[in-house]
Amino acid sequence: MVKSVMTAYALWALGGPVGLHHLYLGRDSHALLWIITLGGFGLGWIREVLRIPAYVDEANQEADNRRKQPTDKFLPPISPFRFVGQVCVGIYFGTVALIGLNTFNFFYLIVLPLCIGAGVHLVASVGQQTSDLNKTLIACILTSTVFYGSTFSPLPISLAASVTASQHRKYKPHRRTQERRKLGPRLLWLGLALLAFSAPLGYCIFHNTTVTLYYLSDCVKALLDIFWFLPWLRNVLEYFILMPYHILCAITGGGYYEEAWKKVLEIILKEYTEKEKVALRILFLDTEASFAEITQRYRELAKKWHPDHSPSQEAEAMFIKIQQAYEVLQQRHRPRPFK
Secondary structure, eight states: OOOOHHHHHHHHHHHGGGTHHHHHTTOHHHHHHHHHHHHHHTHHHHHTTTTHHHHHHHHHHHHTTOSOOOOTTOOOOOOHHHHHHHHHHHHHHHHHHHHHSTTSTTIIIIIHHHHHHHHHHHHHTSTTEEOOHHHHHHHHHHHHHHTTTOTTTHHHHHHHHHHHHHHTOEEOOOOOGGGSOOHHHHHHHHHHHHHHHHHHHHHHHHHSHHHHHHHHHHHHHHHHHTTTTOHHHHHHHHHHHTHHHHHHHHHHTOOSSHHHHHHHHHHHTOSOOHHHHHHHHHTTOOTTOOHHHHHHHHHHHHHHHOTTTOOOTTHHHHHHHHHHHHHHHHHHTOOOSOO
């Protein structure tokens, strides 16, 4: 079926950030990338207003089997935009892994580099070209050993993977019309890929809400602090990053800064998690206890059960439990970085 430029533009306008026009044109990798990043963080979707005619032409050539079969002698042209996209999406996938999968064994050696490599390869496979996945993953794993344990390791790992993917770029093999998948299997593949990406993050949000919020806020603050030397750029980035929060405040009628943020946190964190309830029981406190009361009780119990002050054989174990309980509750009551 011949693809229409007008239809592609209509789908771009109606559902471009979630890749409807790419799904229509048979660009499944591009559609998945757009769903995960909401249109390439918005910038890619805007750029496509000039690219859609070329996408439609590629789709029609593919459908008519008119695209020339490339050979190993010809490599796809290097695209700076694609390279930047590989780096950004690699970091994005790495950040999601840090949030949702950091409790896995060998996280920094295996899980994190595999996630970043998957993000880089997804961008490398957009359109008519792809790359060598195995070599990209090897580059990720080797780089991760150098930056083991660093919070900022997604950046160098993503850079190494992007350079490797660019060096080994190639055209996708040409598929005959009868070999193309139908819409049902394509949607199933997209759904499974999206589930694999969102499940760890969803699990972390619903089962560890407090830590996730703190980590996200710390990451945003660290990102903004990078641009301390350009206050105007920092303010612009802060405005766009916190846009969902601003919209929420506008809907609820709250202010835009610290007091409204505290009210939002009170709503989200109204219920203690099971881990926090256990910590409260260890300190012999109820859910209404303030942070000052928690701190005071911690100091009293820590002094009582300190191995140097208590002759009991259970003193050391109890002292460790008290410390761990206080650390859990301290996370909940940490001061907010946004003011």
